[in-house]
Amino acid sequence: NAGVTQTPKFQVLKTGQSMTLQCAQDMNHEYMSWYRQDPGMGLRLIHYSVGAGITDQGEVPNGYNVSRSTTEDFPLRLLSAAPSQTSVYFCASRVTGVDGYTFGSGTRLTVV
Amino acid sequence: GENVEQHPSTLSVQEGDSAVIKCTYSDSASNYFPWYKQELGKRPQLIIDIRSNVGEKKDQRIAVTLNKTAKHFSLHITETQPEDSAVYFCAASRGGSYIPTFGRGTSLIVHP
Numbered sequence: 433n434a435g436v437t438q439t440p441k442f443q444v445l446k447t448g449q450s451m452t453l454q455c456a457q458d459m460n461h462e463y464m465s466w467y468r469q470d471p472g473m474g475l476r477l478i479h480y481s482v483g484a485g486i487t488d489q490g491e492v493p494n495g496y497n498v499s500r501s502t503t504e505d506f507p508l509r510l511l512s513a514a515p516s517q518t519s520v521y522f523c524a525s526r527v528t529g530v531d532g533y534t535f536g537s538g539t540r541l542t543v544v
Numbered sequence: 545g546e547n548v549e550q551h552p553s554t555l556s557v558q559e560g561d562s563a564v565i566k567c568t569y570s571d572s573a574s575n576y577f578p579w580y581k582q583e584l585g586k587r588p589q590l591i592i593d594i595r596s597n598v599g600e601k602k603d604q605r606i607a608v609t610l611n612k613t614a615k616h617f618s619l620h621i622t623e624t625q626p627e628d629s630a631v632y633f634c635a636a637s638r639g640g641s642y643i644p645t646f647g648r649g650t651s652l653i654v655h656p
Contacts, residue, residue, distance in 0.1 A: 465643060476646075482641050
């Protein structure tokens with residue numbers, strides 16, 4: 433198993449550009465989440481999904497969209513990038529009955 | 545919703561000393577408390593967890609204690625080593641389909 437795979441690892445965007453951060457897992461996990469990590473702020477939940485076709489907002493959803501058309505993939509879309517979205521983004525997944533998350537390696541995004 | 549407070553934000557110890565990180569939570573229905581370790585530039589990884597029906601759990605040099613009445617739980621690391629240097633995150637959730645809420649993290653520095 434590859435686990436949780438995130439692409440790209442690094443990205444620089446200009447203000448106003450849009451992009452999609454990719455997340456894929458091959459462990460047949462139902463639950464997937466997107467977090468952003470900023471210095472001193474911990475891991476803040478952006479969006480999450482409890483299964484294909486089901487998504488919901490987390491603590492900081494503004495400026496982001498998600499979809500879950502398959503169990504494996506959970507892309508995060510930045511609609512119009514802003515400097516405040518400069519952060520490290522982590523995707524995580526888990527399976528029913530196991531509460532601990534497996535994290536991807538992260539995407540470091542800089543918006544200039 | 546759940547609120548998790550974590551202290552201290554930075555902890556500096558000498559190699560061989562013990563380290564204690566404390567977290568409090570607000571939702572009395574939370575019943576699952578994981579701890580994650582994040583080395584510099586790496587992804588968070590689950591190192592130990594505890595459920596509300598257990599007061600203490602140990603795994604070699606690390607242990608976690610839970611006080612449900614006071615709604616706080618702690619991570620204890622004994623005989624610290626330089627490779628224990630990392631950011632540690634606590635989290636709390638109701639388990640099942642609920643998404644965990646993370647603390648802001650503790651940067652542990654172990655000096656050789």
